[in-house]
Amino acid sequence: MTISREKARAITARFSKQKLLVVGDLMLDHYIYGQVSRISPEAPVPVLRVTKESSVPGGACNAAVNVRTMGGAAAVAGVMGRDEHGRSLLRLLQKSGVGTDAVLRLGTVPTTVKTRIVAERQQVVRVDWEKHAQLGPRQLSDFARRLELATQGVTAAIIEDYGKGVVHQSVVDALMAIAREKKIPVGLDPKDNYELKIDGLTLAKPNRKEAFAHAGVKDSGPHDDPLQDRALLNVAEILLQKWKPRMLMITLGGHGLLLASEGASPIHVPTRAREVFDLSGAGDTVIATCMLALASGADFETAAELANYAAGVVVAKLGTATCTTDELLAYIR
Numbered sequence: 001m002t003i004s005r006e007k008a009r010a011i012t013a014r015f016s017k018q019k020l021l022v023v024g025d026l027m028l029d030h031y032i033y034g035q036v037s038r039i040s041p042e043a044p045v046p047v048l049r050v051t052k053e054s055s056v057p058g059g060a061c062n063a064a065v066n067v068r069t070m071g072g073a074a075a076v077a078g079v080m081g082r083d084e085h086g087r088s089l090l091r092l093l094q095k096s097g098v099g100t101d102a103v104l105r106l107g108t109v110p111t112t113v114k115t116r117i118v119a120e121r122q123q124v125v126r127v128d129w130e131k132h133a134q135l136g137p138r139q140l141s142d143f144a145r146r147l148e149l150a151t152q153g154v155t156a157a158i159i160e161d162y163g164k165g166v167v168h169q170s171v172v173d174a175l176m177a178i179a180r181e182k183k184i185p186v187g188l189d190p191k192d193n194y195e196l197k198i199d200g201l202t203l204a205k206p207n208r209k210e211a212f213a214h215a216g217v218k219d220s221g222p223h224d225d226p227l228q229d230r231a232l233l234n235v236a237e238i239l240l241q242k243w244k245p246r247m248l249m250i251t252l253g254g255h256g257l258l259l260a261s262e263g264a265s266p267i268h269v270p271t272r273a274r275e276v277f278d279l280s281g282a283g284d285t286v287i288a289t290c291m292l293a294l295a296s297g298a299d300f301e302t303a304a305e306l307a308n309y310a311a312g313v314v315v316a317k318l319g320t321a322t323c324t325t326d327e328l329l330a331y332i333r
Contacts, residue, residue, distance in 0.1 A: 014296035019073035024160030026078035029058030060160035066288035075099030085111040102150035133165030156295040163191040201245035272312040281320040
């Protein structure tokens, strides 16, 4: 399957009428770029001569910024620390036009920061500052109240779980109750929160590794043709029963996407990436584009194809990146 540029343009033209709420783990992605020309005399490690530094919103924040760059309105709901990194992240989000009224700032946890050291377009090492968020009853109640207010005018919601503690069962229950009442479609980007119980999803979007882990099945390796990959198809059936989403989308890296739904034959969407420099944040782009398209009236296959093209745009960029509608339309040919 493929999508014409005219059809894509008609759908993306409706992106500006959508508002998405992204609930999940808020992060700051910090990059240190430089050049390596020698090995340290102190240890057998490369010496990086720093040429520049930059920071961008990461995790759930990256999904929200992707929504903004494609023309939609976006807000985030999550937790960050009362620290300098948290202040920097808030400034970046506000500069991007992302709403932050549902952000809960705590003095008991640091803002999650991922620092990537990059030499000559090659990531050398990643350093993470993080602490699992432990929300007490009062904090959970406060967060649920913020969620209720943040869903005003929202046309779709995304649960971005990076396993840092924000996607708590009570938070999910509160969001899904609001979504059912307001008839808001909800997409899930899961991590390793295996005990999470969630019903009523519009879309579930694990990658291959996450899909096998959530299904409790050992992965013996991918098949060249996903539609002939019996283990993958079995995992899809298990997850359809477990999460009961209207559509299951399993991202397969270089093999594209697998779409599955109850009572229908699975569909393979081949990758649209032409060159790959960095996979950082590509999953955020996929679910942001897909949920924007669904909120704009696209069917699941069309939304998946648009998301696939958007992923092709961002993996050709270095670092956590976004895709504009102009880039997306230009990429479809």
